[in-house]
Amino acid sequence: MNRRMSWFNVTSLTLGFAFLYLPMLILIIYSFNSSKLVTVWAGFSTKWYGELLHNQQFLDAAWVTLRVGVMSSTAATVLGTMAAYVMVRGGRFFGRTLFSGMIYAPLVMPEVITGLSLLLLFIAIGLDRGIFTIVLAHTTFSMCYVSVVVSSRLMTFDRSLEEAALDLGCSPFDAFKSVTLPIITPAVISGWLLAFTLSLDDLVIASFASGPSSTTLPIKIFSAVRLGVSPEINALSTIMIGIVATGVITTSLISKNAIRRQRQEELEGTKQ
Amino acid sequence: MNLRRLTLILVPYLWLMGFFLVPFLIVVKIALSDTAIAIPPYWPVLDLSAGWTGIKEFFSELDFENFVFLTEDSLYWKSYLSSLQIASISTFLTLLVGYPIAYAMAQAPDEWRPTLMMLVILPFWTSFLIRVYSWVGIIANEGLLNQFLLWTGLISEPLQIMNTPTAVYIGIVYTYLPFMILPIYATLEKMDGSLIEAAVDLGCSRGKAFWLVTLPLSRPGMIAGCFLVFIPALGEFVIPSLLGGSQTLMIGKVLWEEFFSNRDWPVAAAVAVVLLMILVIPIMLFQRNQERQEEAGR
Numbered sequence: 119m120n121r122r123m124s125w126f127n128v129t130s131l132t133l134g135f136a137f138l139y140l141p142m143l144i145l146i147i148y149s150f151n152s153s154k155l156v157t158v159w160a161g162f163s164t165k166w167y168g169e170l171l172h173n174q175q176f177l178d179a180a181w182v183t184l185r186v187g188v189m190s191s192t193a194a195t196v197l198g199t200m201a202a203y204v205m206v207r208g209g210r211f212f213g214r215t216l217f218s219g220m221i222y223a224p225l226v227m228p229e230v231i232t233g234l235s236l237l238l239l240f241i242a243i244g245l246d247r248g249i250f251t252i253v254l255a256h257t258t259f260s261m262c263y264v265s266v267v268v269s270s271r272l273m274t275f276d277r278s279l280e281e282a283a284l285d286l287g288c289s290p291f292d293a294f295k296s297v298t299l300p301i302i303t304p305a306v307i308s309g310w311l312l313a314f315t316l317s318l319d320d321l322v323i324a325s326f327a328s329g330p331s332s333t334t335l336p337i338k339i340f341s342a343v344r345l346g347v348s349p350e351i352n353a354l355s356t357i358m359i360g361i362v363a364t365g366v367i368t369t370s371l372i373s374k375n376a377i378r379r380q381r382q383e384e385l386e387g388t389k390q
Numbered sequence: 391m392n393l394r395r396l397t398l399i400l401v402p403y404l405w406l407m408g409f410f411l412v413p414f415l416i417v418v419k420i421a422l423s424d425t426a427i428a429i430p431p432y433w434p435v436l437d438l439s440a441g442w443t444g445i446k447e448f449f450s451e452l453d454f455e456n457f458v459f460l461t462e463d464s465l466y467w468k469s470y471l472s473s474l475q476i477a478s479i480s481t482f483l484t485l486l487v488g489y490p491i492a493y494a495m496a497q498a499p500d501e502w503r504p505t506l507m508m509l510v511i512l513p514f515w516t517s518f519l520i521r522v523y524s525w526v527g528i529i530a531n532e533g534l535l536n537q538f539l540l541w542t543g544l545i546s547e548p549l550q551i552m553n554t555p556t557a558v559y560i561g562i563v564y565t566y567l568p569f570m571i572l573p574i575y576a577t578l579e580k581m582d583g584s585l586i587e588a589a590v591d592l593g594c595s596r597g598k599a600f601w602l603v604t605l606p607l608s609r610p611g612m613i614a615g616c617f618l619v620f621i622p623a624l625g626e627f628v629i630p631s632l633l634g635g636s637q638t639l640m641i642g643k644v645l646w647e648e649f650f651s652n653r654d655w656p657v658a659a660a661v662a663v664v665l666l667m668i669l670v671i672p673i674m675l676f677q678r679n680q681e682r683q684e685e686a687g688r
Binding site: 123124126127128130131134135137138139141142144145148197198200201203204208211213217220221223224226227228229230231234235236238239242254255257258261265290291315318319321322336339340343344346347351352355358359362363365366367370374 | 394395398399401402403405406407409410411412413414416417420487490491493494495497498499504506508509510511512513515516517518519520521523524525526527528530534564567621622624625626627628631632642645646649655658659662665666669673676
């Protein structure tokens with residue numbers, strides 16, 4: 119169906135996307151401002167990027183964030199995929215309602231409460247706060263997101279494929295490994311990416327779960343930003359926006375190609 | 391039940407028990423405890439070595455004192471009320487901004503839609519903190535918006551937007567907009583276009599057809615979007631603390647300060663418990679809306 123867009127629709131799209139993107143665009147432009155005063159344009163310069171590269175505190179924080187992100191999103195993907203499989207294919211078992219409640223509750227729980235409760239747990243069991251506790255905290259809330267993503271894929275795929283494998287003599291584990299896993303892999307990958315970005319992004323829970331030696335980038339940015347706008351933070355934000363934009367656009371292009379290929383295969387399949 | 395299935399269920403189950411349910415029970419327990427000048431700074435501490443009498447003693451020491459304190463000090467109920475007010479107003483504003491965008495997306499040619507979808511989702515993947523921060527340079531007193539308005543001569547003095555509730559509204563609308571657009575777009579996209587044509591054929595004007603057909607049919611999406619904005623906005627911390635200044639009371643910020651600045655853990659825990667009790671109502675309503683929608687979809 120091809121309709122001509124009315125002027126109203128064109129205006130609302132233009133204004134809407136301008137609203138979504140202008141603030142970030144301004145941020146990016148001003149990261150190249152040579153003046154220390156962020157609101158006065160004094161010519162193009164990349165000096166804030168240079169200063170950023172020499173700021174050891176930021177580099178350390180970035181390194182902590184990256185390690186926490188990789189560790190927590192990997193653990194969250196494993197746990198979340200297991201949880202999704204249990205939810206969709208697990209059948210009945212004792213405490214199933216509680217289980218599904220515990221998967222959905224962290225999604226709507228305010229971050230301040232999640233953070234507070236985890237901190238109180240770490241203190242109660244005498245765990246020293248550091249990178250390890252941030253990883254535990256991030257794993258817990260992002261595994262719920264992963265399991266939502268993966269279970270929606272598990273629900274839509276044709277179960278008879280699994281049953282066929284079982285009928286042909288596969289053990290349940292082999293059937294999972296050679297039939298189910300390849301089909302849900304795209305969902306598992308996007309679950310990992312989601313968990314990774316959630317971890318990179320998180321300020322509130324990390325603030326509760328971190329110790330003095332383990333400052334993540336969002337914590338660092340937050341304490342700098344509280345004092346007002348700084349060109350260094352603008353430069354850092356620009357780098358982060360750039361990485362995310364490249365990542366999202368690449369993955370969406372890859373999945374677009376995958377869908378096209380799948381459609382083609384289906385078409386060829388029906389022809390035969 | 392074989393061993394493999396048992397492990398598959400138990401590992402995520404125990405993980406969530408240990409890192410979600412137990413911590414929450416600890417919060418409830420500390421909310422019922424008293425503040426103490428000690429490490430940890432609350433009383434009583436559960437001592438299992440004393441056996442059964444120790445446990446009984448522990449429970450007899452718990453009380454609702456902190457909850458009574460929350461009702462006595464006006465700071466707390468004022469912040470709950472103002473959080474509810476700020477979250478409601480900004481949810482409504484998000485709906486007003488988001489609906490036309492979702493509508494236009496659903497009307498757009500098919501080949502544009504994936505790109506438009508990606509453009510809506512992309513900001514969601516970029517750091518929340520950075521998106522909130524990007525407004526500081528715009529709405530500050532010497533910020534770009536004020537510079538522009540002064541330059542055009544519309545105003546003679548800079549507008550005070552920063553550190554007011556208005557700044558918080560802007561922040562919430564901006565950061566939660568995708569949550570509003572996507573569910574509305576989903577319902578509008580599924581809608582049968584021939585219904586509008588039928589309405590127009592039967593003598594409706596375009597505007598009236600929108601009012602009588604499109605808007606009621608998109609209600610499930612609007613409701614879902616409103617909850618998706620309202621629920622996280624209520625406990626929001628980053629936006630009020632970066633844009634709202636000291637004047638704007640929001641409960642997420644109060645909890646944070648109670649914990650980190652005042653170091654009053656029992657009161658912070660009580661604030662958390664009450665916030666959660668307030669949130670249970672919209673969360674349950676949201677669940678009902680989703681279930682009804684799923685049933686209608688079948």
